[in-house]
Structure formats: C-alpha cells, structure tokens
Amino acid sequence: MRSIRLTLALLLLATCADASVLSALRGHSDNTISLKKRLHVNTLITEPGTVEIDWASLYSFGSANFAMPSAIKYTPVGSHILWGRTEYSIAFDSLDVVDFGGGRLTQFSQTATLTATAVVHDGEKFDIAIAPQVTFFLRDESGARLGAIAIARYDFGQNTVGTSLSWSGATHPSPTNPAGTFDAGIAFGRRLAPGGALGHLTPHINVVWERSTGFAHVLSVFEGVEYQITERVAVDFSAQHFAAAGGTTDHQAVIGMTVNLGHAH
Numbered sequence: 001m002r003s004i005r006l007t008l009a010l011l012l013l014a015t016c017a018d019a020s021v022l023s024a025l026r027g028h029s030d031n032t033i034s035l036k037k038r039l040h041v042n043t044l045i046t047e048p049g050t051v052e053i054d055w056a057s058l059y060s061f062g063s064a065n066f067a068m069p070s071a072i073k074y075t076p077v078g079s080h081i082l083w084g085r086t087e088y089s090i091a092f093d094s095l096d097v098v099d100f101g102g103g104r105l106t107q108f109s110q111t112a113t114l115t116a117t118a119v120v121h122d123g124e125k126f127d128i129a130i131a132p133q134v135t136f137f138l139r140d141e142s143g144a145r146l147g148a149i150a151i152a153r154y155d156f157g158q159n160t161v162g163t164s165l166s167w168s169g170a171t172h173p174s175p176t177n178p179a180g181t182f183d184a185g186i187a188f189g190r191r192l193a194p195g196g197a198l199g200h201l202t203p204h205i206n207v208v209w210e211r212s213t214g215f216a217h218v219l220s221v222f223e224g225v226e227y228q229i230t231e232r233v234a235v236d237f238s239a240q241h242f243a244a245a246g247g248t249t250d251h252q253a254v255i256g257m258t259v260n261l262g263h264a265h
Contacts, residue, residue, distance in 0.1 A: 044129050044153070045087035045117050049077040049263045054091075056236075056256035063250070068094040074264065086118040112136050127153045133168070143172030147181075158191040178212035185209070202226045218246040224254070232260040 046052040055070040071091035078084030091113045113135040121128040128151065135145040147168025154161050164185045173179040187206035192198040203225045211217040224238030240252040 044119055044122075044127055044151070045085070046073045046075045047260065048075045048084055050075070051261045051264050052258065053261065054256065054258050056254055058240075058252055058254045061251045061253070062248075070094065081118055081120070085122075086116050089115045089117070091115070110137065110139055112138060125155045127151075127155075135168070137177075141172070141174060141177050143170065143177075145170050145177070145181075158194065160187075160189050162187045173213070178214060181210065181212040183208050183210035200228045202228070216246055218243040220244055232262070234258045 052073045053071070054073070055068060058067040058069065059065075060067075069091065071089050073087050073089035075085075075087040076083050093111050113133060115131050115133045117129055117131040119127065119129050131149040131151070133147055133149060137143065137145075145168045147166060149164060149166040151164050152162060164187075165183075167180065167182045169180045170177045185206055185208040187204065189202055189204035192201045192203070203223075205221070205223040208220045208222070209217060210220070221241045221244045222238060224236055226234055226236045228234045234257070236254070236256045236258075238254040238256070240250075240254060242250040242252065
C-alpha cells in the first residue's frame with residue numbers, strides 16, 4: 001500500500017437542525033473526527049501490520065461541553081481485501097459536561113463505533129474505499145445505528161480533492177435518533193510545500209450536506225490545518241460549524257493527534 005499524505009476532510013457527519021438531535025448524534029460525529037484526521041496524515045488505511053491511535057479534545061461553544069473522542073485502528077498483514085486491505089477500528093466518545101459555576105464535571109461515553117474500511121481500488125492517483133459501520137448506544141438511546149461510507153479521492157501534485165457519501169439507519173428510531181440519515185461531502189486540501197518546514201503543513205476544508213428523516217437538510221463547514229510532526233505523529237487544529245446553514249448552528253474547536261505505534265508483535 002503506497003504511503004501518501006492525504007488532505008481530505010471527508011467523513012465528518014453533520015448534525016441535524018434540532019438542538020436535541022444535535023446532542024444525541026454528537027457522539028457519532030465525534031467518532032468521525034478520527035477518520036477525518038487519518039485522511040490528513042497517512043494512507044487511506046493504517047499501514048498493514050501497524051496499530052494507530054487517534055484522540056482529540058473538542059469544545060462546543062453552543063453547549064459549553066467538552067469531549068475527548070478516541071479510536072484505535074489496526075490493519076492485518078495479508079494479500080486479501082478483508083485481510084491486508086481492510087482496516088478495523090473501534091472508537092469511543094467521551095463527553096465531559098462542565099459547569100464551572102457549580103464546579104460540576106460529569107464524564108461518560110455515549111457511543112461505541114465499529115468500522116471496517118476496505119480499499120477497493122488503490123490507483124496511482126485515484127482511490128476508492130468503502131467502510132461499513134455500526135454505532136452502539138451505551139446510554140440515553142437504545143439499539144444501534146447501521147450504515148456505510150463510500151470515499152473517492154484524487155491526488156494531483158500537492159493537492160487532494162475528494163468526496164464521500166454515507167447513510168445510516170436506526171434500529172430503534174426516536175425523536176432524537178432519526179430513522180435514516182444521508183450525507184454527501186466534498187473536500188479539498190493542499191500541502192504547502194514539497195519539503196522543508198512548510199511541507200509539514202496541510203490546510204484543509206470540507207463541506208457536508210445532510211438530510212435526516214423528519215428534519216430539514218443542513219449544511220456544515222469544517223476547516224483547519226494539519227501539522228505532520230514526524231512520519232508517525234501528526235496534530236490537527238480544526239474549526240467545525242455544524243448546521244452552518246439550515247438549522248441551529250454549533251461552533252466547535254478541535255485539537256486532535258494521530259500516533260502510529262508501529263508494527264504489532
């Protein structure tokens with residue numbers, strides 16, 4: 001699998017227009033931060049035989065909540081699509097509800113997400129991946145959300161453009177857990193230089209359109225810059241504007257880190 005620095009911000013799922021739905025699905029959205037950051041750092045999937053860890057610190061200006069989503073990913077070594085070209089990951093959201101006035105700090109995980117990202121086409125410049133995904137609710141909601149994400153990416157020079165389509169459905173729909181959610185995204189990123197100090201920096205932006213059952217469509221915007229510290233360590237500084245058009249907007253600030261631990265033994 002060729003190693004190439006990617007500059008996409010594809011897999012962030014926009015939240016719904018209603019504030020209660022935003023709260024219910026935020027854990028699912030947080031988990032996709034891991035996938036977004038990975039697309040800015042290394043290959044489309046973790047290097048076969050290696051373990052990679054993602055974690056982030058997220059602050060919501062709308063709710064004043066603080067979250068620390070995290071994920072661990074592994075791609076087995078092999079020559080088959082399910083064993084050698086598919087990355088398996090598990091992600092958790094960790095939400096801290098902070099009340100500085102009352103001195104209250106509550107921490108809990110609301111969801112756990114399992115994803116299998118399979119590279120179905122690995123071309124010189126054009127790549128396609130499909131990622132079945134299931135999210136289990138650990139509290140507040142019951143059942144799970146089942147779905148999949150399709151990714152297409154094209155690299156040219158120091159630039160990357162890409163698009164994503166995803167759908168998920170609830171096994172137990174509720175007013176805060178829509179029966180179905182569809183989104184489509186487009187992204188662009190550019191590594192500032194082929195090498196040197198600027199070569200470690202990759203500004204990126206993406207736009208996601210989303211429609212959920214029973215709610216109007218919303219448009220969300222994400223922008224940031226990734227700093228590749230070493231070949232195995234990168235940090236990403238991002239701003240997220242959920243429902244920037246079409247609903248109740250929530251602005252968020254995110255600092256995330258991706259660390260590849262090397263080959264598992």
